[in-house]
């Protein structure tokens with residue numbers, strides 16, 4: 001949460017500090033809060049373009065079933081998807097169910113994931129959540145937010161990813177990228193991830209809700225970068241309401 005708040009702070013500071021570059025023009029600043037909010041037609045057009053460019057966006061985390069998806073998302077907190085995949089490829093080959101994970105034991109799980117940040121806590125959580133899945137859910141992943149969030153290491157964002165990817169529910173898992181893109185573009189401005197999430201649920205057209213969080217994550221990860229957004233090759237540059245965006249004239 002703190003890093004997201006810092007991110008929002010950076011956005012604000014950067015808008016104020018960034019000098020207008022030569023040979024490119026700064027987009028005119030929109031006036032007031034209302035002017036910074038994307039209109040419904042602009043949102044429709046934004047997602048139409050995302051969908052045209054990538055009709056079936058996927059999570060970049062590797063998994064083989066809902067259980068390994070849950071574990072991968074738990075491990076991905078404050079870590080990159082690539083780093084998690086590197087560790088889980090071998091782990092999931094021998095432990096792709098809660099029962100196998102418990103049999104493997106905390107110490108061996110720690111060995112597999114020791115390249116990932118906070119691996120000690122994460123190994124403990126993976127074993128404990130596996131135990132709870134066996135005891136409380138017959139070894140299955142519950143399709144229920146409250147039950148998911150009751151598992152160790154599982155917060156609202158992780159529950160949203162699992163509900164979306166494993167069960168096809170139109171949830172919005174707001175990570176640092178979505179938080180930034182939602183705020184910058186005027187799609188779903190908010191001071192907290194929850195505020196952004198609730199706005200996305202209201203503002204994203206129903207036809208695009210299932211894939212919206214993947215499109216926004218990928219856009220934030222590869223185009224709308226935190227430090228130097230690649231506005232010059234952004235497919236929604238003309239729609240984006242960020243006063244700091246840089247567009248070719």
Ligand code: SF4
Pocket residue numbers: 184185223224225229230231234235236237238240241242244245246
């Ligand atoms: S125009 Fe720039 S700031 Fe706006 S969404 Fe695109 S990359 Fe991000």
